[in-house]
Amino acid sequence: MEEILQLLPHRYPFLLIDRILSYSEENIVSAVKNISLNEVYCQGHFPNQPIFPGVLILEAIAQAAVILLKKKSIRRLPNEIYYLAAIDKARFKRLVLPGDQLILQVQLIQTRFSLSICHGIAHVHNEVACESSMKLIRKLL
Secondary structure, eight states, X not given: OHHHHXXXXXXXXXXXOOEEEEEETTTEEEEEEEOOTTSHHXXXXXXXXXXXXXXXXXXXXXXXXXXXXXXXXXXXXXXXXEEEEEEEXXXXXXXXXXXXXXXXXXXXXXXXXXXXXXXXXXXXXXXXXXXXXXXXXXXXX
16 A cells, blocks of 8 residues: 555545556556445435446546556656556446446556557456546656
8 A cells, every 4th residue: 555655646535546466567457446335426326226427437547557557667766757648448248236246457568758659458357347538647746
């Protein structure tokens, strides 16, 4: 968890990565988000049938992408931050419910200057819950 806190600027309740499972030199990262009924998002999103919101699944994929980009970076600058610039071809294929473990896999497709393109898939029980390509832009504060 300490490494996640060093790599991401997010903090509770918006930190959506619980653990990094793996990182490979082939530009792929795997991470986990455990979904709990106690989370504010689940309590307020369809209270009679709580689900983890799709936009937060996309945010979790984006946070995993930032972890990948920062781990890949040869020289991290203390004042750099990544912003989500675009979401392309997002598809939601399964509900994510309290008690589920969301496995995030993100691959870096391309980096050009300060813009990076990543492809992410979120799985629950080996079923695809969400898939999307996204663009992230690196800025210096």
